Each structure stands twice: as structure tokens, then as C-alpha cells.
Amino acid sequence: MKVLSIDTSNYPLGVALLEGDKVIGEYITNVKKNHSVRVMPAIEMLMKDCDVKPADLDKIVVAKGPGSYTGVRIGVTIAKTLAWTLNIPLAGVSSLEIFAASAGRYFDGVVSPLFDARRGQIYTGLYRYKEGQLVTLVKDQLLLSKDWADQLSEQNENVLFIGNDLPLHQDIFEETLKDQAVYAAPTEHNPRPAELALLGRDREGEEVHSFVPNYIRLAEAEANWIEANKEKKL
Template sequence: MKILSIDTSNYALGIGLLDDSQVMGEYISNIKKNHSVRVMPAIQTLMNECGVNPKDLTKIVVAKGPGSYTGVRIGVTIAKTLAWTLNIPMTGVSSLETLAASAGRYFNGYISPLFDARRGQIYTGLYQFKDGKLLTVESDKLVMTADWAPKLKELDRDILFIGTDLPLHRQVIKDLLGTKAQFAEVTEHNPRPAELALLGSDKPAEDPHSFVPNYIRLAEAEAKWLESQKKQ
């Protein structure tokens, strides 16, 4: 079973190819360039280098958010298009779940992946590996960092924080949690597209026509429009 994974949900761009339990290849970049321009060439390059044709693919797995509204939409649109045109199943996986799996597999505690959501807010959740499986302890949410950290202080184990946006919130977390807060190394902050593919390999297929991303909150423009409609 050859799985193509796509993650454009945040700053990093990730493409992966998984053949059963073997990672055939991964492409990861963390540079300020437009995902919409770069994602298809990245897919084509990786597939060519791995000798995989579109007809060889058996499943598409996409990071469904939360994250950048535009970034999530780009990846999901491409995944839906590929799944429909190739007539193969597709599956969405939480972008935060993917990040947690990328660095927390051997951490004996809780994992709190995070993406910056501006104004002191983060997209985050709480995960834990148990018997080799990643379990969701707290579902993905949008929360103030200053509210999230005190809640974690009540837990019985240390918490590992992961994410390229961590420097923006690290001091607040450290001040509130002290030594209970552990921070992933700089090389561990990018979500691994191979982990995304692996997580999605066992999840049920979803209809590409009805599949929707998990933005958690509305895009700013949409929220303003809805607010204006209420006033009218």
C-alpha cells in the first residue's frame, strides 16, 4: 500500500511517501514561500525520485488543520482532487496530532504540540503515547497560552512542548510550569510527513466531496462578515 501524505497546514511544507511500513521518501521545507506554488512540484519531484506513478498510489492522507486558513485549504483541496481523480480513498489527520507524533514517541509524559494563533493564543491539544499508540488526552482547541499552562500544571507527569512557534510562547509556559515543562529540540519542531502518512494509514477513509478541514475558528474575513450581518 503506497500512501502519499500532504501537509501545507502551517509554515512548514511536508510531503511523504509510505509503502506499508517503509518510508520511501520525505520532503520538508520551512521557508517563507508560497505553498500553493511549491506543493505540486514537491509532490512530483518526490514521486519521480521514488519511482512512484500516480496510478501506484492507494491512499491520500492530508493534514486537515488547525493552522493557517489558506495553508490548510491548499493541502485539503489538492488531496481531495487527487483522491477523486485517482479514485482512491483519502483521510484527514489533525495537524497537531501529526506534530505530536513527530517528536514525542519516546517521551514518558504528555505532549502538547502548538501553533501560534496570535494575540497570545495557540492551537494546541494534549497527547500521550501508550503501548506504541498515540492517544488524544485533550482534543484540539484554541486557547490562551496563559490559560493552558496552569491547567497542565495539575497533571501527574511532565509535558513536552513542540512546534516551530514555541519560541513565541516559551517564556510564558516556563514561568507558569517551571521544570514540569520540557521543550523539544530545534530539529524536532517540524511535523514529519511520514508520521502523517503512518497515522492516516489506519484511519477510515472519508468522502472527498464532503470532507471539510478543521479550522477550529473562522478566518478573520469570514468572522468580520458574519459580525457585520448580525449588526444589520
């Protein structure tokens, strides 16, 4: 089975090709550039270098959020278009889960990937590897990093934090968790698109037209519109 994975859910852009258990190609960048104009050329370059044609693909796997609203939409839209055009299955994977898979396989403890959500908030969840399988302990959520640190302090084990936005919240984790907090190495803060492909490879395909991103919260414009219209009704 040949799997193409796509992740544009945050600043890192990643695409990968997986054939069975073999990673045959992977492309990652972490720059503040427009994913909408870069992702298709990246896919085309990767497939050309790996001598893979669109008709050779058996499945598309995409990072479905949380993350950047625009970034998530770009990746999901392209993945849905490819899956529908090629008539192959589409699977979505949590953007946070990809981080946990990238760094937590050999960590003796739990893994907390995170993205900054502004105003002291983070997107995060809690994961653990058990018997070689990544298990979700706390599903993806949005909360204050201070509240998350307080919750984690109640667990009697080490916590591995990972993500490019970690420096924005690291002081809080250090203050609350002290030696219980462990931080991923710099080379581990970009999510691996090959891990994304591996996570989604064996998952059941989803209906393409009804597949939607997981933003966790509404975009600010949507929230403002709902609030404004709520007041009008009152």
C-alpha cells in the same frame, strides 16, 4: 499499500511516500514561500525520485488543520483533487497530532504541540503514547497560552512542548510550569510528513466531496461578516 501524505497547514511544507511500514521518500522545507506554487512540484519530484506513478498510489492522507487558513486549504484541495481523480481513499489527520507523533513516541509524559494563533492565543491539544499508540487526551482547541499553562500545571507529570512557534510562548510555560515543562529539540519542530502518512494509513477513508478542513475558528473575514450581518438583523 502506497500512501502519499501532504502537509501545507503551516510554514513547513511536507510530502512523503509510505509503502507498508517503509518510508520510501520524504520532502520537508520550512520557509516562508507560497505553498500553492511549490507543493505540486514537490509531489512530482518525490514520486519521480521514488519511481512511483500516480496509478500506484492506494491512499492520500492530508493534514486537515488547524493552522494557516490558506495553507490548510491548499493541502486539502490538492488532496481531494488527487483522491477523486485517482478514485482512491482520502484520510485527514490533525496538524497538531502529526507534531505529537513526530516527537512524543519515547517521551515519558504528555505532549502538547502548538501553533501560534496571535493575541496570546495558541492552537493546541494534549497527547500521550500508550502501548505504542498515540492517544488524544485533550482534543485540538484554541485558547490563551497562559490559560493552557495553568491547566497543565494541575497535572503531576512532565509536558513536552513542540512547534516552531514555541519561542513566542515559552516564557509563559517556563514561568508557570517550571521544571515540569520540557522542550523539543530544534530538529523536532518541523512535522514529519512520514508520520502523517503512518497516522492516516489505517484510518477509514472519508467522503471526498464532503471532506472539509478543521480550522477550529472562523477566518477573521468570515467572523467580521457574520458580526456585521448580525448587527443589521438587530
